[in-house]
Amino acid sequence: MTGKPAINIKIPISKETARGLRVGQYVLLNGIVLTARDKVHKYLFSKRPDAGAMPFSLEGGVIYHCGPIIRQSPEGARVIAAGPTTSARMQMYEPFIIEHYNVRGIMGKGGMSGAVANAMKESGCVYFHAIGGAGALLAQRIKKVSGVWLLEEFGPAEAMWAFEVEDFPAVVTIDSQGNSMHRQIEDLSRQRLEEILISG
Amino acid sequence: MLRLHDGLKEIIKKVATTLPRDVEEALVAACEREPEDSPSRKALENILENVRTAKKNQLPLCQDTGTPVFYASVPKDLSFDTVGKSIYDAVRLATESIPLRPNAVDVLTEKNSGDNTGIAFPEVHFEQSEEGTLSIDVALRGAGCENAGMFYKLPDEGLKAERDLDGVRRCVLDAIYRIQGRACPPYTVGVGIAGTRLTAVRLSRKALMRKLDDESGVGAIRELERRLLAGINRLGIGVMGFGGNCTALGVKINHAHRHTGSYFVDVSVACWANRRGRLVW
Numbered sequence: 001m002t003g004k005p006a007i008n009i010k011i012p013i014s015k016e017t018a019r020g021l022r023v024g025q026y027v028l029l030n031g032i033v034l035t036a037r038d039k040v041h042k043y044l045f046s047k048r049p050d051a052g053a054m055p056f057s058l059e060g061g062v063i064y065h066c067g068p069i070i071r072q073s074p075e076g077a078r079v080i081a082a083g084p085t086t087s088a089r090m091q092m093y094e095p096f097i098i099e100h101y102n103v104r105g106i107m108g109k110g111g112m113s114g115a116v117a118n119a120m121k122e123s124g125c126v127y128f129h130a131i132g133g134a135g136a137l138l139a140q141r142i143k144k145v146s147g148v149w150l151l152e153e154f155g156p157a158e159a160m161w162a163f164e165v166e167d168f169p170a171v172v173t174i175d176s177q178g179n180s181m182h183r184q185i186e187d188l189s190r191q192r193l194e195e196i197l198i199s200g
Numbered sequence: 201m202l203r204l205h206d207g208l209k210e211i212i213k214k215v216a217t218t219l220p221r222d223v224e225e226a227l228v229a230a231c232e233r234e235p236e237d238s239p240s241r242k243a244l245e246n247i248l249e250n251v252r253t254a255k256k257n258q259l260p261l262c263q264d265t266g267t268p269v270f271y272a273s274v275p276k277d278l279s280f281d282t283v284g285k286s287i288y289d290a291v292r293l294a295t296e297s298i299p300l301r302p303n304a305v306d307v308l309t310e311k312n313s314g315d316n317t318g319i320a321f322p323e324v325h326f327e328q329s330e331e332g333t334l335s336i337d338v339a340l341r342g343a344g345c346e347n348a349g350m351f352y353k354l355p356d357e358g359l360k361a362e363r364d365l366d367g368v369r370r371c372v373l374d375a376i377y378r379i380q381g382r383a384c385p386p387y388t389v390g391v392g393i394a395g396t397r398l399t400a401v402r403l404s405r406k407a408l409m410r411k412l413d414d415e416s417g418v419g420a421i422r423e424l425e426r427r428l429l430a431g432i433n434r435l436g437i438g439v440m441g442f443g444g445n446c447t448a449l450g451v452k453i454n455h456a457h458r459h460t461g462s463y464f465v466d467v468s469v470a471c472w473a474n475r476r477g478r479l480v481w
Contacts, residue, residue: 004237026242046430069263069301080299081263086344086382095460109344110382131243132344132384132440133473135263137250155312157301169246171239171442181239185443186380189435193377196431197370 006169012060013104015124016185020077021172023179027128029168032056032146033107037085040150040156041093048100055149056162058101062128065090069135070145077145079163081135084109086125094190095119098165107170111182117174127174141168204283207479208290208336210235212268213298219251219481222412223388223449223474230386230439230446235435237310239334240444247439247472259474263279265300271409273329273336280326283334287324291316303343325381325402334481337409348383349404350375351397354463363463365424369431372451375467376432381441384471388412388449389432395458400466407452408470415429416453425451439472449474456465 004026009017011031021027034056036044045048051057068082087108097103098119106112106120107128117159120126130138144164149190151159219227231248234241252262268291272283292315304318305311316322329335351369354363359374372391379387392403399417415469416422428451438444449472458464 001215024239026237026239045224067263067301069260069265069299071299081260081301083263085264086347088382109384111441129440129442131246131250133262133342133471134246134250136254136257136259137246139263140253152353169242171242171440181327181443182380182441185437188443189377189380189437192435193373196373196434 003112004151009200011062011105012039013062015104016059018104018124018126019176021126021175022177023172023175023184025146025172027168027172029107029128029165030063031165033062033163033165034058035064035066035068035159035161035163036090037065037067037158038089039154040160041090044097044101045093047167056160058103060102060104062105062107063097063103064130064163065106068139068161069191070156070161072156077141077148079139079145082139082142082163083133083135084130086110087112093118098125111173111180113150117180120174120176121178124176126176129173130170131166139178140167141165156191204286204481205289205293207481208286209294209297211336211338211479212290212294212300213258215340215475216265216298216300218255219261219473220411220476222407223472224251226412226449226458227386227472230449234439234444234446239442240439240446243442244446245357245441247411255459260298260300261475262342263301264342264344265298265303266342266475267303267346268316269339269480270322271337271406272324272326272334273331274326274334275329275332283326283336284324287322287336293301293323308395336479336481338479340475342471342473345383345387345393345469348379348469350378350467351401352465352467354465363389365373365420368387368453368465369424369428371465372428372467373431373435376437376447377435379435379469383442383469384473385437385448385449386439386446386472388470388474389428389448390453390468390470392468393453393455393458394464395456395462397464399456400464401468403454403456404468407454408468409476410452412450414452421453421455425453
């Protein structure tokens with residue numbers, strides 16, 4: 001990588017750090033991220049387990065929308081590929097989860113709704129857009145699998161995995177000031193579309 | 201003698217772990233064009249590092265190893281059934297050995313079969329071939345891009361799309377505008393124009409199997425492919441939807457005759473990792 005240095009982010013993330021991040025910044029995450037996709041989101045939303053009932057703390061944490069390929073062996077779980085999945089599927093649950101568990105970062109791909117962006121603005125949380133399709137590279141940036149929850153119930157692609165990551169790359173695309181790169185790009189492309197339809 | 205399912209297993213592995221050369225070259229060229237420090241450039245640098253990592257470690261490029269799709273062109277002395285059985289065997293073996301993520305879920309019980317096989321899963325298309333060799337094209341279709349596909353019935357008043365190629369152009373631009381960055385651009389865009397819904401979808405999906413330098417042999421269609429590629433890249437969606445000038449690597453249009461009363465346009469997209477390959481047996 002050349003030019004402007006990436007911003008290093010340590011997890012857990014403080015509210016101040018989250019509030020200081022802005023749309024368009026390229027970051028490298030370090031610490032523990034917790035995977036959660038459709039089933040874990042539904043579970044957290046409907047059962048609302050308290051901190052004591054969970055093996056990991058979401059406080060200041062980063063939830064990663066990811067259904068990894070995991071290979072189980074006697075030495076433990078090995079991550080084969082672990083890129084982001086489409087975040088929009090989780091958006092009906094996310095405002096509650098962000099506010100209830102004090103989550104500081106949601107990571108996935110494709111961005112999330114205005115309701116989620118509002119919850120992020122309210123509680124000081126950001127959206128990290130990971131590199132979609134880069135499953136092999138991102139698996140390399142996971143240095144250790146430090147635990148798993150709900151594996152029996154939901155299976156390896158849907159369980160909550162605790163991944164210890166090092167220099168995990170992402171771009172901030174929704175910040176806690178109410179800015180969304182997704183909305184900006186959509187507005188720009190609508191304008192361009194109108195020009196292209198007229199001019200060819 | 202190597203058995204057919206072993207050959208198929210190898211091509212599935214190649215398709216899951218390496219990019220077609222034309223796609224990789226197009227991504228390298230795109231990376232050089234994006235401004236340094238732009239989010240799009242960073243994304244492409246990571247994508248290219250991912251391509252190298254996956255190839256070196258012989259592991260899947262993406263954790264969504266997709267719905268396996270096969271287009272088998274079968275010589276007369278082989279039955280579709282024999283080839284079909286080998287394909288199912290190969291998918292089971294490949295799921296275990298590569299590994300692929302098990303993606304086949306029973307609609308009623310919601311149970312995952314665990315080996316990527318089930319009812320009409322993988323997806324297999326057969327045609328009889330006059331050639332003496334068996335040729336099978338393989339694609340791995342991730343859910344993100346399969347979900348993004350768009351279907352149009354012309355005329356469409358809202359889009360001011362009439363039953364002509366300008367109408368087709370409006371549909372394709374509308375589709376990419378609506379999809380935005382959600383299906384991991386830069387995309388390969390496949391378009392099908394036909395008089396039945398099934399044919400339109402088949403054509404648009406099959407178009408994704410064409411190489412990036414394979415332009416239509418029909419002048420008007422070729423012009424539209426070029427014009428649409430330029431237009432899509434002017435939308436400013438960019439790599440991963442991060443903005444910039446690289447939203448698509450290619451636009452491929454396939455067309456059929458249509459019924460006098462019908463005019464359908466289907467738009468399929470492949471993510472940057474347009475995972476396709478061919479086995480000739």
